[in-house]
Amino acid sequence: MNxxxxxxxxxxxxxxxxxxxxxxxxxxxxxxxxLLIFTILSQNTSSENTxxxxxxxxxxxxxxxxxLAGANPEKLAETIKSGGLPRVKARRIIEASRYLLNNGxxxxxxxxxxxxxxxxxxxxxxxxxxxxxxxSKHGQSEHFIVDTHMERVAKRLxxxxxxxxxxxxxxxxxxxxxxxxxxxxxLFWFFARHMCTARNPRCWECMLKKDCKFGSxxxxx
Numbered sequence: 001m002n003x004x005x006x007x008x009x010x011x012x013x014x015x016x017x018x019x020x021x022x023x024x025x026x027x028x029x030x031x032x033x034x035l036l037i038f039t040i041l042s043q044n045t046s047s048e049n050t051x052x053x054x055x056x057x058x059x060x061x062x063x064x065x066x067x068l069a070g071a072n073p074e075k076l077a078e079t080i081k082s083g084g085l086p087r088v089k090a091r092r093i094i095e096a097s098r099y100l101l102n103n104g105x106x107x108x109x110x111x112x113x114x115x116x117x118x119x120x121x122x123x124x125x126x127x128x129x130x131x132x133x134x135x136s137k138h139g140q141s142e143h144f145i146v147d148t149h150m151e152r153v154a155k156r157l158x159x160x161x162x163x164x165x166x167x168x169x170x171x172x173x174x175x176x177x178x179x180x181x182x183x184x185x186x187l188f189w190f191f192a193r194h195m196c197t198a199r200n201p202r203c204w205e206c207m208l209k210k211d212c213k214f215g216s217x218x219x220x221x
Contacts (some may be wrong), residue, residue: 001178010206012137012190029136030056032062032107033100039132040092040124045084053083069097092124099123111137125165140185144177146170149192156196156214 005103024208031146042050060079061067068076077090100107101124110118111133120128123204127146134143146154146169154160159172177184201215209215 001180001184006184009184009187009191012187015190015194017071023170024051026195031063032111032133032136033065033188035133035136036096036107036125036129037063037068037093039129040089040096041083042079043085043089043129047070053089056080056082065097066096068093069101071097073106078203089124089132095123096125096210109138114138114142116143127170128180131170135182137201140182141179143186144170144174144180145189146173149189149196153188153192153196157208157212 010113015021017031023090028038037057038050041053045053055074056079057063061071061076071153073087073090073094076093077086080089080093081084083089086185105122107119114134114137116130116134119125119133125133130141131145135145144165145195150173151169152193154169155164156161157176159176160169174180178190179187187197195206202217203209203212206212208213
């Protein structure tokens with residue numbers, strides 16, 4: 001990676017989670033099933049809302065395949081409503097839990113083997129969720145996570161066109177960041193979330209604006 005760009009990304013370290021939140025996430029990440037459920041809760045919502053929903057879920061349910069496969073959909077939706085889309089996410093959680101339980105699937109085995117196509121068969125698991133699971137074991141240099149923030153930056157920089165799909169965006173960003181480790185990938189995500197925002201991006205502060213049509217247009221206005 002360009003040393004200048006590496007230095008530029010360091011300013012986003014201030015957004016890193018505090019030690020308590022980091023410890024809480026490590027606990028989640030250590031259990032593939034908990035990580036799956038946490039990631040489903042994170043779909044289409046903010047980090048803050050994800051943690052609220054997760055904390056509420058843990059207070060009222062045992063986060064296991066057996067418990068959640070048999071959960072009452074209405075009670076589960078009410079429990080996780082702080083994360084948004086509660087009925088949709090409750091259905092996905094129950095269906096994913098039943099799929100794993102009924103098929104005798106151990107997530108840890110799929111993750112160890114890097115079996116992304118098998119993970120994608122699980123209800124509620126798309127490319128991003130599968131890569132979150134896989135990166136917990138293999139790192140983002142192999143399974144770079146693309147969310148709406150990452151997609152926005154890739155398109156603004158012209159790394160891909162507006163119709164690009166997940167795999168194309170992922171490959172373009174991995175090339176751009178020169179196969180980033182987890183630290184760089186996370187700092188770049190903070191950059192996308194806090195500087196290259198969907199509304200009112202801070203283009204005038206961004207060292208990438210000279211290579212970014214969106215940024216150049218904003219600065220010249």
